Amino acid sequence: MTAIGMSTKNLSVYYSDKQAVKDVSLDFQAKQVTALIGPSGCGKSTFLRSLNRMNDLIPDCKITGEIWIRDRNINSPDTDVVSLRQRIGMVWQRPNPFHKSIYENIAFGPRYHGTKNKKALDEIVEQSLRKAALWEETKDRLHNSALALSGGQQQRLCIARSIAVKPDIILMDEPASALDPVSTSKIEELIAELKRDFCIVIVTHNMHQAARVSDKTAFFLTGEVVEYDLTTNIFTNPQKQETNDYITGRFG
Amino acid sequence: MSAKTANKIATSVIVAVSGLIVLVLAGLLGYILVRGLGHISFDFLTSAPETIRRGGGIGPQLFNSVFLLFLTMIITIPLGLGAGIYMSEYAPANKVTNGIRLIVEVLSSVPSIIVGLFGLLVLVNLFGFGFSLFAGALALTVFNLPLMVRITEQGLRSVPREQKEASLALGLSKWKTITSVMLPIAMPVILTGTILAAGRVFGEAAALLFTAGMSSPRLDFSDWNPFSPFSPLNPFRPAETLAVHIWKINSEGLAPDAKEIAAGASAVLVITVLAFNFAARWLGRYLYRRFTAIK
Numbered sequence: 001m002t003a004i005g006m007s008t009k010n011l012s013v014y015y016s017d018k019q020a021v022k023d024v025s026l027d028f029q030a031k032q033v034t035a036l037i038g039p040s041g042c043g044k045s046t047f048l049r050s051l052n053r054m055n056d057l058i059p060d061c062k063i064t065g066e067i068w069i070r071d072r073n074i075n076s077p078d079t080d081v082v083s084l085r086q087r088i089g090m091v092w093q094r095p096n097p098f099h100k101s102i103y104e105n106i107a108f109g110p111r112y113h114g115t116k117n118k119k120a121l122d123e124i125v126e127q128s129l130r131k132a133a134l135w136e137e138t139k140d141r142l143h144n145s146a147l148a149l150s151g152g153q154q155q156r157l158c159i160a161r162s163i164a165v166k167p168d169i170i171l172m173d174e175p176a177s178a179l180d181p182v183s184t185s186k187i188e189e190l191i192a193e194l195k196r197d198f199c200i201v202i203v204t205h206n207m208h209q210a211a212r213v214s215d216k217t218a219f220f221l222t223g224e225v226v227e228y229d230l231t232t233n234i235f236t237n238p239q240k241q242e243t244n245d246y247i248t249g250r251f252g
Numbered sequence: 253m254s255a256k257t258a259n260k261i262a263t264s265v266i267v268a269v270s271g272l273i274v275l276v277l278a279g280l281l282g283y284i285l286v287r288g289l290g291h292i293s294f295d296f297l298t299s300a301p302e303t304i305r306r307g308g309g310i311g312p313q314l315f316n317s318v319f320l321l322f323l324t325m326i327i328t329i330p331l332g333l334g335a336g337i338y339m340s341e342y343a344p345a346n347k348v349t350n351g352i353r354l355i356v357e358v359l360s361s362v363p364s365i366i367v368g369l370f371g372l373l374v375l376v377n378l379f380g381f382g383f384s385l386f387a388g389a390l391a392l393t394v395f396n397l398p399l400m401v402r403i404t405e406q407g408l409r410s411v412p413r414e415q416k417e418a419s420l421a422l423g424l425s426k427w428k429t430i431t432s433v434m435l436p437i438a439m440p441v442i443l444t445g446t447i448l449a450a451g452r453v454f455g456e457a458a459a460l461l462f463t464a465g466m467s468s469p470r471l472d473f474s475d476w477n478p479f480s481p482f483s484p485l486n487p488f489r490p491a492e493t494l495a496v497h498i499w500k501i502n503s504e505g506l507a508p509d510a511k512e513i514a515a516g517a518s519a520v521l522v523i524t525v526l527a528f529n530f531a532a533r534w535l536g537r538y539l540y541r542r543f544t545a546i547k
Contacts (some may be wrong), residue, residue: 054417059345087424096414099437109422165422
């Protein structure tokens with residue numbers, strides 16, 4: 001697998017006439033975890049949802065600027081959004097497995113993208129579940145409903161589901177904020193594991209989490225990136241006053 | 253008055269009102285069933301009605317009702333599903349869409365006798381379908397369709413947004429997302445609504461008086477060629493349904509046992525509609541489990 005990253009250039013997002021994200025230019029390296037932190041309403045989730053054009057679904061939402069993957073600007077109107085999204089996986093705050101069996105949750109995407117062979121699908125399901133550290137817990141009940149799993153298991157299933165279609169990039173929108181501490185640490189271990197293969201961008205409210213899992217961190221405030229640097233630098237030696245105030249808990 | 257007393261009064265009023273509704277319903281059902289059940293027999297359900305003598309049955313009417321329902325649903329379900337999917341997933345949020353929604357609402361509240369007269373003028377006379385099952389089915393479609401559209405739209409809207417986004421984020425097309433992720437979740441709602449709508453069609457009389465007609469040709473139940481004028485399957489023959497039959501013999505029946513026949517037919521009608529309701533619930537749950545693998 002060749003390593004693919006992603007970058008944005010002057011990306012702005014507007015909801016009708018309100019500007020939620022202002023001229024954000026960021027680079028996301030392959031095989032690295034980038035954390036987006038900042039107070040509620042600072043535009044970090046909106047920014048994340050723009051990266052796989054999920055904001056296209058929201059009426060009155062306008063996105064300007066460029067998003068580059070390989071040599072293509074995917075924010076251009078001629079981009080095939082459907083096939084683009086296959087290459088950018090997404091994980092939500094609340095686990096949202098399909099109302100289907102565990103097996104179907106994972107096989108659903110690859111089958112649509114052309115893998116019809118039963119054996120090949122079985123293989124993908126097992127590999128994806130293994131990568132998501134869920135195989136041992138679910139191998140005996142693959143054809144039971146995914147909704148019977150616990151919240152943490154459901155979230156790992158959602159991660160397995162997104163890696164089953166072999167994306168280059170995985171976007172995570174506060175993937176552990178609805179989970180208990182044990183499940184949270186499992187998800188964090190998983191992220192550390194997954195970054196060997198994927199470029200991961202994660203939005204988090206939990207600064208300890210950002211410090212633990214990410215290589216680089218971007219601090220968002222009122223739609224702008226205040227500071228973007230190596231995570232160690234952001235948390236030990238921030239260059240901006242606002243960053244320092246935020247990570248020391250003085251606001252937000 | 254203290255908050256506690258107010259709470260007690262409100263609770264008892266609500267319990268009393270609910271009890272009253274249940275009583276009225278049970279009384280109504282009980283009355284119809286007690287009067288009619290004794291008259292129902294295999295012979296009654298299968299034989300043809302008599303004009304002057306006693307002992308007539310409701311066989312052809314029962315068949316007509318079921319067949320008309322079938323025809324109506326064949327027309328309504330594809331149209332209603334299609335329009336509902338469009339309204340929920342494709343229509344832009346603007347004045348035109350809101351206008352369409354308003355028209356759909358208005359259409360569903362048109363009195364059924366008006367729909368019947370519309371059917372008579374347009375379908376029976378202008379289009380020349382004559383008094384026929386087909387004209388009746390189209391007239392029923394007029395007020396069944398809005399219901400179908402609304403049910404489909406509501407069913408799809410009740411699907412959590414994250415489900416839709418999860419499917420799109422895997423790189424699935426919008427159509428595949430609708431058919432494979434959203435419709436299965438919406439299916440119990442849509443199905444229950446559809447069968448309830450079917451129950452309404454089954455009991456409808458006013459819209460059919462001037463469209464499907466008030467009489468049946470002498471049906472030959474051994475002739476299954478849909479083009480033969482005496483075949484039960486011919487959609488272009490006139491057909492009196494069960495509900496219309498009840499109305500007719502009650503108002504102008506000459507047979508000496510007209511009252512009993514009406515009572516028996518009413519019981520059959522009520523039982524069938526009840527059966528529709530239970531079938532709807534059962535099938536909705538069954539399909540949901542099938543699609544979602546919940547044991």
